[in-house]
Amino acid sequence: MTSNSDELVMNPEVSRRGFLKGCTMAAAALGLSDAMIPKLVEAAANPQKPPVVWLHFQECTGCTESLLRASHPDIGRLILDIISLDYHETVMAAAGHQAEEQLQKTIKEYEGKFICVVEGGIPTKDGGVYCKISGRTAMDILADVAPKAAAVIAIGSCAAFGGIQAAEPNPTGAVGVRDLVSGTPVINVPGCPPNPVAFLGTVLHYLTFKRLPETDYLGRPLFAYGRKIHDHCERRAHFDEGRFAEEFGDTGHKAGYCLYKVGCKGPETYNNCPTARFNDAGVWPVSVGHGCIGCSEPAFWDMMSPFYERLPGVPIPGGDGIVASAESTGKKILGVAGAAIGIHAAVGIGKRLVKGKSDDEK
């Protein structure tokens, strides 16, 4: 660790070793053979760096942070090394008018050639007034920049699907990039935050093959989001053998058993967390004893919560916001059905007692 931070201070350039390591990681994530690594390296080392415009809307900058503040800085620096980041509000030196001029210059000069990265959801309600940068709404900026880009990469669940802003009741009418941009290819790299390797793999795939990687029906690259977390989880054997943590801190939890009963959403989530892992330290939520919360799926704040139960709660209409679990709702409906049957039977018996047997029974 010390040597790395020293290295970072002494030499802001990425080392050759780190460069090759990053390209190899991306090749592994993409599922490419090692014969392709030189091609990736060549594409990444091309002095003609593609200009990138990075737009920040309704977001927490967590995606940028996770990219730049990895324990080893190689991936973040590699990305900054292979692209020419012309506009990025968090890391650029320019500010105010200077920064906005830079944005205009890039999208004019490199029209149809630059990559647009979007971080954060886009509010659409009331003309989009809930997110403004330099006097322009997020909708305006996106409508200005996206059609001129060669491709749009939506990084994080907010840019991909609206994220937490789009959760019920979605007060600002937030949506993801794909809901607003058509004509320009859009790829979603969702997650809260997404693994930097998924982003690096997407960029390197684009640089090497001059096209975006194959995606699923939600626009997510298949190399990272093609498989379910549950099917590659290191705790899967405990699931099949029926060994569960019943609650956090119990014997089962301490023994590393399956987190299914404490609400793990691994069975519903597509991501490569169990294989790619995070922070170069080989960890991911399930490995440290916390269930998956399904952060790379659309509407996860609504559908995946409560995070520690298997299914979302059902609000009872007219119940003043009281939320009961689906199971108790089901039991109530069943109770009503049972009562209806009981009443029906009672009326039938009562009527028979009063009127006697009907004609066809005689």
Next chain:
Amino acid sequence: MNYERQYVWSILFRLFHWALALSIVVLAITGFYIHDPWTNSVLEGGGRFPMATMRYIHFVAGFVFTAALIVRLYLFLFGNRHERILSAAPVTGRNIKNLFTTLAYYSYATDRHEHRLGHNAVAGTVYLITYFFVIGQMLTGFYMLYPESATWQSIGGPLFGIQQQARFIHYLIMWYMFIFVAIHLYLLIWNDIKSPEGMISSIFTGNKFKPKHDRA
């Protein structure tokens, strides 16, 4: 009163009925286990696979459920005259009239009702709604069984949303099935008491009994 034996439900129809009914029982029990595994092996090295076994039984029963549905859809088109879709669907004038008279009969508003060998229109309508949910249950099930198949993703994604939404719908439809079964059994017994045509035994033997003078 003299009764006459009449053959109503074909063998294939009765097989469909029991395949669907038994698969629903198995699916509900194993489905509940998958939803909330009530056992906990705890000890390692026991060689028990409760979840894997329950899932296996659930999937096999799911295929029986699907096969039963396919047989029913076939019988809707090519079954005998009591089994075809138009015999009880509320689309013909006769069936729409029967729908209201049967509802009145079921709510004790009248004692008069049209004697039918096959389904009455209330049953026909409820069964159509039920098959709609059965199809939804089957589609959500296959969407979850083959989560990485591009085909099932392209079907399940637009119809139901993400896996978690499909799971949720799958769970809610199970409760619909429970309600349906409760009312289904109640009305069968009720009908059997009200008119002794042998409605319950007909699903075992295929025969119903009709008052002789009723014959048209």
